[in-house]
Structure formats: structure tokens, C-alpha cells
Amino acid sequence: MTKVYVVGIGQTPVREHWDRSARDLAVSSVLEAIEQAGVEKADAIYVGNALSGEVAGQEHLAALVADFAGMAGTEAVRIEAAGASGAAAVRMGCLAVASGLQEVVIVTGVEKMSDLTGPAVEEALVTATDEEYEAIHGLSLVALNALLMRRYIYEHHVERSDFAHFSINAHKNASNNEYAMFRRPITVDAFVNARMIADPISLLDSAPVADGAASLVLCSEKVVGERANSAVEIVASAAATDAMALHDRGNPLFLQGVYESAQRAYAQAGIGPEDIDLFELHDAFTIMGALSLEGCGFASEGEGVRLGIDGEIALEGRIPISTMGGLKGRGHPVGATGVYQVVELVQQLRGEAGANQVDGRLGMAQSIGGSGATVVTHILKSP
Amino acid sequence: MSLARHWRLQNQRYRLLGVQCEDCGARLFPRRQVCPRCKSQNLQRYQFGGEGKVYSHTVVYDAPAGYEGFVPYIGALVELEEGPLIAAQLTDVDIDDVQIGMPVEMVTRRLRQYGEDGLIVYGYKFRPKLKEAP
Ligand SMILES: [Zn+2]
Numbered sequence: 373m374t375k376v377y378v379v380g381i382g383q384t385p386v387r388e389h390w391d392r393s394a395r396d397l398a399v400s401s402v403l404e405a406i407e408q409a410g411v412e413k414a415d416a417i418y419v420g421n422a423l424s425g426e427v428a429g430q431e432h433l434a435a436l437v438a439d440f441a442g443m444a445g446t447e448a449v450r451i452e453a454a455g456a457s458g459a460a461a462v463r464m465g466c467l468a469v470a471s472g473l474q475e476v477v478i479v480t481g482v483e484k485m486s487d488l489t490g491p492a493v494e495e496a497l498v499t500a501t502d503e504e505y506e507a508i509h510g511l512s513l514v515a516l517n518a519l520l521m522r523r524y525i526y527e528h529h530v531e532r533s534d535f536a537h538f539s540i541n542a543h544k545n546a547s548n549n550e551y552a553m554f555r556r557p558i559t560v561d562a563f564v565n566a567r568m569i570a571d572p573i574s575l576l577d578s579a580p581v582a583d584g585a586a587s588l589v590l591c592s593e594k595v596v597g598e599r600a601n602s603a604v605e606i607v608a609s610a611a612a613t614d615a616m617a618l619h620d621r622g623n624p625l626f627l628q629g630v631y632e633s634a635q636r637a638y639a640q641a642g643i644g645p646e647d648i649d650l651f652e653l654h655d656a657f658t659i660m661g662a663l664s665l666e667g668c669g670f671a672s673e674g675e676g677v678r679l680g681i682d683g684e685i686a687l688e689g690r691i692p693i694s695t696m697g698g699l700k701g702r703g704h705p706v707g708a709t710g711v712y713q714v715v716e717l718v719q720q721l722r723g724e725a726g727a728n729q730v731d732g733r734l735g736m737a738q739s740i741g742g743s744g745a746t747v748v749t750h751i752l753k754s755p
Numbered sequence: 756m757s758l759a760r761h762w763r764l765q766n767q768r769y770r771l772l773g774v775q776c777e778d779c780g781a782r783l784f785p786r787r788q789v790c791p792r793c794k795s796q797n798l799q800r801y802q803f804g805g806e807g808k809v810y811s812h813t814v815v816y817d818a819p820a821g822y823e824g825f826v827p828y829i830g831a832l833v834e835l836e837e838g839p840l841i842a843a844q845l846t847d848v849d850i851d852d853v854q855i856g857m858p859v860e861m862v863t864r865r866l867r868q869y870g871e872d873g874l875i876v877y878g879y880k881f882r883p884k885l886k887e888a889p
Pocket residue numbers: 776777778779780781790791792793794795
């Protein structure tokens with residue numbers, strides 16, 4: 373197996389891009405990444421996308437992206453794993469390069485959500501759950517996370533306001549990221565008084581769905597050559613699944629998929645959670661932030677929310693999370709999010725994170741599909 | 756909307772018919788072909804009684820398309836007496852009266868309608884367990 377390096381990154385701002393389609397966004401990020409990488413062609417393009425068929429009637433997205441990026445002829449395939457689509461595409465890129473079958477690949481994550489509004493957004497997102505036994509009962513993806521949050525509050529004797537610190541941290545970090553959607557801080561008061569979407573989850577617990585695309589150029593040891601001294605290496609790429617539906621999990625409050633995925637990544641890198649310097653986790657909802665920290669071994673069960681309260685998740689804390697805003701502050705272009713996370717880790721590990729720079733050598737990114745059925749984890753190492 | 760898509764689930768939606776693993780005893784809803792606990796394929800039909808208690812609950816204000824007319828409504832995970840959790844709505848109860856641990860029982864109600872003159876889908880919801888007459 374060859375090592376896998378990231379030699380180029382590209383991203384569009386996460387916004388409601390009324391004037392731009394999925395193909396436009398994807399192509400912009402691809403062009404930026406290949407220019408930075410200094411490559412002219414790739415062996416394949418792996419496109420992470422969750423909902424282009426549902427939103428725009430456009431399936432078969434990867435060939436379209438390759439075509440409009442001026443790369444018709446290049447192998448291209450779309451990877452779908454709900455909110456983990458982007459991370460799953462990163463993993464496909466890693467498998468391709470690590471196997472030695474491909475030397476240079478492009479990974480793109482793209483999502484165009486703003487063509488849907490209100491109930492249609494919830495209807496699209498809920499396709500990531502068990503249609504026959506969850507969605508048919510009107511349980512949105514938000515509602516499923518609300519069921520987890522209510523039970524967590526009940527079992528662990530915490531308050532709803534204790535979760536505010538995840539959102540406050542995310543918004544604070546997003547305010548220094550020009551690509552982020554929400555560049556303004558929020559307060560505990562604002563959090564407590566925010567409008568409910570599915571009680572106890574309010575607008576300020578939830579990441580905004582939005583439009584965006586991010587891209588990476590990955591290459592092998594052979595291609596990276598002397599640039600290995602300045603390139604970020606992907607030292608672990610792992611994925612796991614759990615029961616699709618919340619009701620089919622032994623203990624819904626422990627995300628087994630998060631645990632398995634993280635353990636596999638730690639084993640590949642030969643490290644443990646104590647070695648991770650920063651963590652881009654899947655904070656689609658504040659409860660997912662707490663449960664991810666627990667599942668990955670940064671806190672014991674019921675203690676994840678304490679890391680927020682105690683400031684351990686801040687840039688200068690023990691385990692900084694959402695360092696460029698996370699899903700909550702940067703925004704959550706569903707199938708693109710996993711690639712944004714890796715792009716942001718690369719910025720951090722190259723020392724290009726500006727005011728949000730974390731002093732660290734190993735960064736971890738983790739994406740969750742649905743309510744926890746797919747979990748993909750990557751660990752990156754600074755040059 | 757395909758009628759068959761809902762018709763083929765009638766045993767689950769109207770009767771809570773699940774399976775029991777003949778090897779490890781796990782009782783499962785919905786039915787499966789492989790026991791997730793012991794991997795046995797020796798699963799037999801099992802009739803759930805429809806009684807349980809609330810494991811967790813939520814009030815949905817922003818609903819997916821097709822459910823806007825019901826808001827606000829109560830979503831829940833119910834822990835069935837026989838063991839498994841089931842996702843469903845709670846009905847015949849005030850939002851403020853729902854509590855974790857509350858005893859509930861299954862009833863059959865309208866789940867959704869596809870369009871003005873479209874297919875109406877019925878299935879299980881849960882209501883507070885009625886007290887037996889003295
Ligand atoms: Zn069994």
C-alpha cells in the first residue's frame with residue numbers, strides 16, 4: 373500500500389447560492405484544487421453528493437461534473453451515503469490511491485439545497501432514515517435527533533441550555549472563516565430563546581442546510597515526490613455502519629457506528645484519542661456533537677456535553693472541535709460537508725487557518741449519515 | 756403513489772406483526788430475515804401486544820412535506836412490553852402531558868394522505884393507556 377497525500381484543496385463559500393447550480397459549484401472547487409495541486413489530469417473523480425436527484429432531478433452527477441470541469445473521458449462516479457457522502461467519497465479516493473491502482477484522484481463534495489424550501493427540505497433530509505418505519509410516521513431527521521436529545525437530558529440529568537456551548541463555539545469559529553455561512557457570534561440567551569423545530573431541538577441546535585462544494589486532489593507517494601515535505605498525509609481512512617433506525621439500536625444514546633469507525637481509524641494510525649489535536653465532528657445537531665465526543669473516546673457516556681461547558685472544545689482547549697465553524701457555523705451542504713471537513717483540516721495542518729489556527733500535528737474528521745447508520749472517519753497528519 | 760408500497764406492509768402497520776428468533780429468543784419489530792443479535796435465519800412470526808411505555812418524545816413544529824397539516828404533533832420512541840423500541844406518533848394526548856415512562860397502547864390512525872384526493876395511509880400510533888373500568 374502506498375501513502376496518500378493531499379496536494380490541493382478548493383472550496384466555495386457555503387451560502388444560499390441562488391445564481392449557481394450544483395455543477396457550477398462543483399466545477400469551481402475542482403478547478404481551484406487542481407490549480408493548487410499543479411496537476412492537469414486525474415485518474416478519477418469521486419463525487420460525494422446526497423440529494424441531487426431529490427432536489428434537482430439530476431442523478432448521474434459525476435459524469436456531468438467531469439464534463440464541465442473539462443475532463444470528459446476521465447473515470448467519474450458519484451458516492452451516496454446521506455450526510456456522510458462527502459467523507460465516503462474521500463474514502464473512495466483513499467482506497468483508489470492506497471491500492472496503487474490510481475496515482476492522482478480528485479474528490480469533490482457538492483450539494484445544492486436552496487432550490488428546496490420549508491417542508492421540502494425536511495422531506496429530502498428524511499430520505500436518510502428508514503422510510504417504512506421512521507419517515508412514514510412524520511419523524512423528520514430533526515425529530516429523530518430530538519428523541520436522542522430528550523433521552524440524553526433525562527438519563528444524564530443535564531439541561532437543554534448545557535448544549536448551547538457547542539453552537540456558541542461553532543459560531544465564534546465561523547466568524548473568522550470567510551467560507552462560512554454564519555459569521556456572527558451567538559449568546560446563551562439567544563440559544564435558550566430560539567424557535568423550536570422539534571422540541572427540544574431549536575434553530576440554534578441545528579446546522580443550516582446550504583449550498584456549497586469542496587474538492588481535494590489526492591496523490592500517491594510516487595507522485596508527491598519531494599513535495600512530501602510540505603503535503604498533508606491521510607494516515608487513516610475508516611468507515612462503519614450501525615442499525616439504520618434509532619429503534620433498532622441496543623442503546624440509542626451510544627453511537628456504535630461512531631465508535632467502530634473511530635476505533636478502526638485509530639488502529640490504522642497506531643494512535644488513540646489522546647493523540648488527536650483537533651476534531652472536525654458532525655455537529656448537525658448539538659446532541660450529535662456530544663454523542664460523537666463520547667463515541668470517539670474523548671468523553672465517557674453522559675460527559676460529552678461537559679466538554680462544551682468546561683471550554684475543552686475551544687481552539688485553546690483540550691480537544692478543539694468545529695475549528696472553522698463546523699456544520700453549525702460553516703453550514704451543512706449535506707453531501708459536501710465531509711469534504712469541507714477535510715479541506716479545513718488541511719488548512720489547519722498546513723498552518724493556514726489564520727485567527728483560528730490550532731497548534732497541532734494530527735487532525736481527525738468524522739461524518740455521519742442519517743441518524744448514525746454510516747460513519748466515516750479520517751485522520752490527517754501535518755507535513 | 757404506489758398502492759402496493761403500502762398494502763404490502765399491512766401486517767406491520769395494522770397488527771404489529773414482527774418476528775421472534777427461535778435460537779436466541781430476540782423479539783423483533785419490524786420483521787427481518789436475519790437476527791441482528793445471533794445471525795440466525797430461523798425467525799418465526801410473532802404477534803406484539805401493542806402495549807409499552809414512552810422511551811423518548813418530541814414535538815414536531817417543522818414537518819416534512821405531507822405532514823404539515825398535523826403540526827404540532829408528537830413523535831416518540833415507545834419501548835414495547837416485549838422488548839424492542841418502535842418509532843411512532845402519540846395521539847389523544849396534550850403535548851404538555853407527555854412524559855418519559857408513560858404507559859401507552861397502540862391504536863390505528865391516519866398516518867398521512869398523498870394529495871387532496873390521494874391515497875390515505877393508515878397505521879399505528881400510541882395513546883395513553885386507558886384505565887380499566889373498576
Ligand atoms: Zn437470534
